[in-house]
Structure formats: C-alpha cells, structure tokens
Amino acid sequence: xxxxxxxxxxxxxxxxxxxxxxxxxxxxxxxxxxxxxxxxxxxxxxxxxxxxxxxxxxxxxxxxxxxxxxxxxxxxxxxxxxxxxxxxxxxxxxxxxxxxxxxxxxxxxxxxxxxxxxxxxxxxxxxxxxxxxxxxxxxxxxxxxxxxxxxxxxxxxxxxxxxxxxxxxxxxxxxxxxxxxxxxxxxxxxxxxxxxxxxxxxxxxxxxxxxxxxxxxxxxxxx
Numbered sequence: 001x002x003x004x005x006x007x008x009x010x011x012x013x014x015x016x017x018x019x020x021x022x023x024x025x026x027x028x029x030x031x032x033x034x035x036x037x038x039x040x041x042x043x044x045x046x047x048x049x050x051x052x053x054x055x056x057x058x059x060x061x062x063x064x065x066x067x068x069x070x071x072x073x074x075x076x077x078x079x080x081x082x083x084x085x086x087x088x089x090x091x092x093x094x095x096x097x098x099x100x101x102x103x104x105x106x107x108x109x110x111x112x113x114x115x116x117x118x119x120x121x122x123x124x125x126x127x128x129x130x131x132x133x134x135x136x137x138x139x140x141x142x143x144x145x146x147x148x149x150x151x152x153x154x155x156x157x158x159x160x161x162x163x164x165x166x167x168x169x170x171x172x173x174x175x176x177x178x179x180x181x182x183x184x185x186x187x188x189x190x191x192x193x194x195x196x197x198x199x200x201x202x203x204x205x206x207x208x209x210x211x212x213x214x215x216x217x218x219x220x221x222x223x
Contacts, residue, residue: 009034009061014041014049024056032090037063039098043078050086060086061126066111067096070103075111079120090124091117092163093149109145112152124159131164131172143177 009032012019023033033053035046050060062082069075082088093108105111108127117125127149130142146162153160167173 007031011036012049013038014045020049020052023053023058027058029057030059032059032061034092035060035062037065037068037094037096039068039096039102041068043081046078047081047085050082050088054087059090060088061090061092062086062088063092063094064111064117065094065096066105066107067098067101069105072105072114072116074103075105075114076116076119079116079122083120083122088122090126091122092126092128093117094128107145109148109152112149115156118156118158123157124161125153126161126163129162129164129176131176132167 010023010027011034012023013036023031027033035049035053037046046062050062053060064075064078069078079088079091082091093111095107111117112125127146129146130137133139134142150160152158164173
C-alpha cells in the first residue's frame with residue numbers, strides 16, 4: 001500500500017483558500033497539485049493559486065480547459081501568465097464539461113493543435129482518460145482523439161502522462177490501452193511513450209480526509 005501511495009498527486013480548486021493553506025503543511029515538497037478550472041473561475045484566481053503553490057515548494061498543474069476559454073488569444077494570455085507568474089512547467093489539457101463552449105475552442109485536441117503550449121516552452125502535459133467509459137462520448141471517439149493528441153505530442157517532443165480520476169476496481173485500469181513505442185536514439189524515454197498515472201487524488205481541507213471524486217467534474221469532458 002505504501003508503494004501505491006508514494007508520490008501521489010492531489011487536486012484542489014483555485015478559490016479553496018483553506019486547502020491552499022493546508023497544502024504546504026500536509027504535502028511533501030514537489031508534490032503535484034492539480035488546479036481545477038471551474039467555468040466561473042477567473043484567470044487571476046487560477047494564476048494566483050498556482051503561484052502560491054509554487055512559492056510553497058509544490059508543483060502546480062493547472063487544468064487548461066478548452067470550453068472555458070473564449071479564443072486562442074485568451075488561451076495564449078492564460079498560458080503566458082501561468083508560465084511567467086507561476087513558473088508553470090506542466091498542465092492538464094482538457095475539453096471541459098460545459099455543454100456550450102465559451103468560444104471557438106471545443107476540445108483538448110484543438111488546444112494542442114494551436115501550438116500555444118509548445119510556444120510557451122511547456123514540455124510536459126497531462127491528458128485525460130476514461131478507463132470506465134464516458135456517458136456522453138463514444139469510446140471510438142475517445143480513442144481517436146487520444147491517438148491524435150499523442151501524435152501531436154510525439155511530433156512536438158512533449159512528455160505525456162495519461163491521467164484519470166480515482167477508480168475502485170482494478171480491471172478498467174488493467175485493461176486500459178497504453179501505447180508504447182520504441183525508444184529513439186539518444187532519448188531516455190521518448191515523448192510518445194505514455195505513462196498511466198494512477199495516483200491522482202482530489203484534495204480537500206477536511207479532517208476526515210480526501211474528498212471522493214465522482215465520475216464527472218465540471219471541467220473534465222473531453223474527446
């Protein structure tokens with residue numbers, strides 16, 4: 001059990017000040033802290049939360065959610081501020097769960113296709129997955145989108161980890177397809193060799209422990 005829990009990641013929301021305060025106290029230095037991007041969150045709040053975590057010796061991993069962003073210009077502004085003000089080195093790229101997008105961006109694949117993450121010098125990304133399936137998106141669509149995202153990552157030299165919310169049975173994870181490709185000369189691990197990350201947790205500032213993540217989250221629908 002101790003091996004499974006080692007180097008786990010956690011998640012909180014940008015305006016959850018109590019969890020932000022507890023993060024430094026409870027988490028090991030360098031722990032990845034995912035910052036959810038709720039539809040009504042302001043950019044200032046997300047950037048400030050990430051900067052606070054960085055100052056506290058933790059590793060912020062903001063959710064960059066396509067359907068919450070009005071334009072490519074706004075996406076570039078967000079990424080630029082996260083890099084400049086919070087030292088962002090990695091992010092979780094998602095489509096988002098709102099039915100009506102805020103603008104022209106509709107999926108995480110579109111975000112990667114803009115090249116703006118790469119332009120800002122970010123070399124490590126996380127992408128979402130659904131080992132137990134998705135209630136709104138057919139599996140074939142998810143598989144195709146994942147393959148397209150991995151192809152872009154391989155082309156642009158991005159290091160990729162596939163993440164999912166916590167599951168309570170082993171079979172969906174064991175049976176989940178994880179692409180592996182041959183190593184390239186001179187690389188310790190190619191960017192298109194993907195690691196499944198089973199350590200993700202949602203963080204809550206409650207004495208009774210972590211808050212359980214449900215199958216859906218306001219920023220998570222993706223293709």
